[in-house]
Amino acid sequence: MRPLRRAALSLALGLSLAALLAARGADASVHEYAGGGFAPRANSFFFHGGSEGLYASDPSSNSSASFIRFDTVVFRRTLESASRHEEMQQKTGLVEAIIVEIQDRDKIGGSYLHSDAICCTPELDKEKFCRVGEVIIRPNPDNPEWPKRIQTFFEGKNEETTMLPQLVSINKTGMYYLYFMFCDPQLKGLKITGRTVWRNPQGYLPGKMAPMMTFYGFMSLAYLALGLLWFIQFVRCWKDILQLHYHITAVIALGMCEMAFWYFEYANFNSTGTRPMGITIWAVTFTAVKKTVSRLLLLVVSMGYGIVLPTLGGITSRVAALGFIYFVASEALELVENLGNINDFSGKTRLFLVLPVAILDATFIIWIFSSLSRILEKLQLRRSMAKLELYRKFTNSLAVSVLISIAWIGYELYFNATDPLSELWQRAWIIPAFWNVLSYALLAIICILWSPSRNPTGFAYSEDAGEGADEEGLSLVGSAMKGTGDMVNMHIFPEDKRA
Numbered sequence: 001m002r003p004l005r006r007a008a009l010s011l012a013l014g015l016s017l018a019a020l021l022a023a024r025g026a027d028a029s030v031h032e033y034a035g036g037g038f039a040p041r042a043n044s045f046f047f048h049g050g051s052e053g054l055y056a057s058d059p060s061s062n063s064s065a066s067f068i069r070f071d072t073v074v075f076r077r078t079l080e081s082a083s084r085h086e087e088m089q090q091k092t093g094l095v096e097a098i099i100v101e102i103q104d105r106d107k108i109g110g111s112y113l114h115s116d117a118i119c120c121t122p123e124l125d126k127e128k129f130c131r132v133g134e135v136i137i138r139p140n141p142d143n144p145e146w147p148k149r150i151q152t153f154f155e156g157k158n159e160e161t162t163m164l165p166q167l168v169s170i171n172k173t174g175m176y177y178l179y180f181m182f183c184d185p186q187l188k189g190l191k192i193t194g195r196t197v198w199r200n201p202q203g204y205l206p207g208k209m210a211p212m213m214t215f216y217g218f219m220s221l222a223y224l225a226l227g228l229l230w231f232i233q234f235v236r237c238w239k240d241i242l243q244l245h246y247h248i249t250a251v252i253a254l255g256m257c258e259m260a261f262w263y264f265e266y267a268n269f270n271s272t273g274t275r276p277m278g279i280t281i282w283a284v285t286f287t288a289v290k291k292t293v294s295r296l297l298l299l300v301v302s303m304g305y306g307i308v309l310p311t312l313g314g315i316t317s318r319v320a321a322l323g324f325i326y327f328v329a330s331e332a333l334e335l336v337e338n339l340g341n342i343n344d345f346s347g348k349t350r351l352f353l354v355l356p357v358a359i360l361d362a363t364f365i366i367w368i369f370s371s372l373s374r375i376l377e378k379l380q381l382r383r384s385m386a387k388l389e390l391y392r393k394f395t396n397s398l399a400v401s402v403l404i405s406i407a408w409i410g411y412e413l414y415f416n417a418t419d420p421l422s423e424l425w426q427r428a429w430i431i432p433a434f435w436n437v438l439s440y441a442l443l444a445i446i447c448i449l450w451s452p453s454r455n456p457t458g459f460a461y462s463e464d465a466g467e468g469a470d471e472e473g474l475s476l477v478g479s480a481m482k483g484t485g486d487m488v489n490m491h492i493f494p495e496d497k498r499a
Contacts, residue, residue: 029204029273031178033073033192038182042109044118044135045188049097049178052198053207053425056173064201066170068099068178073163073194075152081186082159093154095182095190096135097163100147101174102421107138107147119183135181143172163194175207175422203270208422211429213266219436220263223256226440230447237452245452247297251443254293258286259436275339284334292327295364301394302371304378322363329356365402372398401442408434 031050038045058064075095085092100108109118110129120130130136140146152163170176180192200210230252234245261283268276299319333353372395379388412431415424422428 029198029206029269031196031198033194033196035191035193038180038188038190038192042116042118043121043183045182045190047180047192049180049196050198051175051177051422053175053422054170054173054198055200055202055207055210056171057169058201065199066201067199068168068170068176069197069199070097070150070163070166070168071195071197072165073097073152073192073196074160075154075163075180076160076191076193077154077187078189079159081189082154082157084186085157087156089156091153092156092158093161093182093184093187094133095152095154095161095163095180095187097150097152097166098135098137098147098179098181099150099168100177100179101172102177102423103174104140104147105177105421107140108135110136118181133183135183175425197273199273204273205266205270208425208428209266210270212433213263213270215429215433215436216259216263216266219440220256220259222440223252223259226444226447227252227256230451233451237454240454241452248443248447251290251294252447254286254290255440255443258283258290261286277339280338281335284331284338287334288327288331291330292323295326296323298398299364299368299371302368302375304371304375322360322367326357326360326364329353329360333357368398369395404438 029052033047033049036047038047054066054068057066077093081093098108110116110124115121115124117124118135120132120134120136122132124130124136125132134151135149137147137149148168150163150166150168152161154161178196182190198204198206200207202210205213230249234241234249261279265276265279265283268279296319299322303315336353372391376388376391376395379391415428415431
């Protein structure tokens with residue numbers, strides 16, 4: 001096996017394994033706890049039970065309730081901790097579930113008492129601010145029941161205790177965080193199992209993801225309309241179809257399937273509360289395939305394949321290897337984003353998988369622009385003016401796309417840096433939606449400007465050295481958009497962020 005292929009296969013296997021490990025156990029808006037441990041913080045120990053954007057319940061409809069439901073949550077302490085107590089002794093350990101809306105985060109802990117403590121101390125207990133053994137909570141003056149506190153006690157020498165089934169109604173729109181906490185150092189080593197179910201008024205989709213279902217529905221219809229118009233023109237001029245028309249047809253078909261699968265995946269998720277594994281994997285795969293094919297098409301066109309050069313020659317295997325590695329890296333990232341942690345913020349695993357995709361995107365861009373530079377120089381020496389004009393417009397279109405992508409990535413970085421706690425979760429869906437809208441808009445433009453025609457262009461590869469003079473009489477209106485058309489399907493940098 002050649003070193004390049006061996007390296008490609010190793011990276012593919014590594015990324016696939018990472019994706020599967022990161023995605024295991026995910027179950028939509030049902031937050032599963034499988035023996036997680038508690039981490040120390042100040043004088044407390046906590047376990048993060050989840051966070052999601054939730055809309056307020058609709059008081060006029062019982063079916064439009066928004067809630068957090070605790071299902072069979074079990075706490076298990078160590079045998080050493082349990083043996084310190086007597087069999088008949090009551091309340092031998094306390095675990096609290098704390099639900100807080102992000103705007104009330106300063107009401108948890110003793111900051112308002114000028115104390116760094118999270119759990120009540122004997123000194124604060126003497127001043128009647130709180131009770132020893134409990135988390136310090138300052139009630140919201142406008143809603144005294146919030147932040148919400150739910151207590152669960154161990155009894156006697158029992159090693160396990162089960163939290164009573166609870167359903168907490170959400171009557172205010174916001175980003176909600178759930179923490180399980182205890183203050184007694186003797187409970188160190190405590191483990192938690194079970195699950196909580198989070199629901200919005202219109203279904204189980206987390207708040208960040210809910211607008212995307214409607215968006216994917218509109219995008220599916222938009223691709224369908226574009227596909228029908230393209231198909232009609234394709235049939236009318238089928239005798240004069242160029243190779244590029246088949247490429248555009250393939251991209252439209254991939255986009256149509258991608259949007260449809262995402263819509264049905266989100267619709268099923270919203271109605272059942274669990275992600276349909278089969279549909280999700282298909283949607284992820286279509287997304288990865290579309291991104292990979294688009295980048296490869298853009299690369300080979302930049303190399304002049306079929307227009308300036310008859311074949312790619314010895315670099316075909318390198319192009320194929322780059323495409324294969326990119327597909328695996330993109331597939332792994334999409335799997336983690338859509339089958340991994342469902343909290344409304346990103347984890348470390350996603351960052352680990354974003355880096356290979358970003359590096360590969362940069363590789364594509366460098367290779368594309370270096371190829372374009374060589375092609376422009378070659379065409380200028382040949383005095384092939386029509387093709388030179390085509391590739392200049394192609395290069396300009398690509399440069400504009402890159403600049404727009406960089407500007408939007410800058411906005412994404414600013415958005416994430418200024419909103420670390422997802423307080424702007426209701427606007428977060430715009431970031432991934434932008435890439436889809438940009439791609440579709442540019443694709444629609446290329447379909448209009450380079451639709452199948454009974455007067456096809458003559459820009460296919462020719463060995464005639466004097467082809468430049470013959471090409472001058474040909475129309476450049478349609479062909480000049482080739483670069484934009486290929487660029488449409490790629491949109492260079494996008495990281496599709498769904499939830």
